[in-house]
Amino acid sequence: MALSKKPYKGTRDLYPPQKRAQNHLFDTMRKAAHSMGYEPYDGPLLEEVALYQAKSGDELIRDQIYSFTDRGDRFVAIRPEMTPTLARMVMGHHQQETKPIRLFSIPNLMRYEKPQKGRLREHWQFNCDIFGAPTMMGEVEILQMAINLLTSFGATSKQFEILINHREVVTNIFSDLMELDSQKVHALYKIIDRAKKVTKEELNKMITALSLTNRAELILTDYLQLSSFDQLILFLKQNKLEQQLAEVTLLVELASKLGIDQFLKFDPTIVRGLDYYTGLVFEIFDKNPDNPRAICGGGAYQNLLTIFGGPVMPAVGFGLGDVTLSDFLTTHGLMPDFTHPTSDIFISAQDSDAQIEVLKLAARLRQGGGLSVVTHPEPVKIKKAFPLAEKRGARFVALIGEQELTDGSVQIKNMATREQSTLKIKDQIEDIIKLIKL
């Protein structure tokens, strides 16, 4: 039976047009990270499953992980997310690092899922994390980073928003104010996570099924109606949740002074699935109603080092996938066209005697630095040279034929302006480089 030419289910073959587009995403990510002092890192593709079992949640391990037993009987997985690897690495080094520790990476991750829009089995995810920053300083910085990234792609606050919640606020409301046991808290998490996807009647039905006390139900209703930070702050004041009040107030104040408050919105239904989040949680949403999907998610987690016997350390981070990002950029017309390659100059010979001169000229031009020089490996008629140059996205064409060979020159033509000049290869190499670099 013939082998399939298609890539494995849920994965992509990245041919040059797709890979150029991805490189554009990655380049912009690296620039955004670098601009805020975040350092690059990477980790292994494989980790022991136990690393994920500790904090990621059952669902992820049970159904969504690619795992196998290796020849040494170790139960290993292809990384489904980067944060546990990062925590492991930080645990190994944090004592010798200056705080805060700022790190980013663009790992490819795999999850065993049914592929659909915005969701494949393999994707690349921009991960940014900060360890050891004071509460809300790290949070605000991470939000800034996410905003920086999206705005440097050209996106505005009209196109995306960051929906924010606080795990501790939620936990306090559920377990202290409403006096629920942990089982009901967990069930309620699931319910409010679904709140925006179902009708009010269905939501009420799910809540009724929990058989809460009247008091608890009232508090829940109040909570779910909060739709701004102002309302949340009022709610926290009324219910005397001092610690959370101070944190949320600080967040709002910092965001407002930095001018990023226009991007932020409190949303009581954001709770996020991963078990390790302990503080602020957020998701970035496309405001376009046709693409109502989170393009990025993150939050604060302070206990992840404790699974290695490490200290409690404040940490904040987010992950942003390349699939959802390019969906977002495409729907808003922010994705440049990467269909065609680009190069600076295409050089070809008209007869076989001139072929070696083509290669020599190309080598000299490359020594000039930073130029993309494409040669054709066999002589072609002049007419053919231009379409070939176009295919390579060349801005200039250089031709060497019989005449040029006898006087050591080269014809150089600007593809756009059609201006053409004859230059001596030996004496005028600097002029040629200057011409192309203009």
Add this chain to the structure above:
RNA sequence: GUGGCCGUAGUUCAGUUGGUAGAGCACCUGAUUGUGGUUCAGGUUGUCGUGGGUUCAAGCCCCAUCGGCCACCCCA
């Protein structure tokens, strides 16, 4: 895991009530033997996803399987 739609040339797709495959784009060649993007003429390209079944005959009907898209479920 559940449901819907779909799988035909490199690509996007057409293909009638079953009668052994077609178009655009792309690609190649040519239109006075040293100057392109337009135009024109000609040409190449298929295990019709795979495996079974029904039939004289299957791209078309049936079953299975793999894959794709979408919506659920779930969730980075």
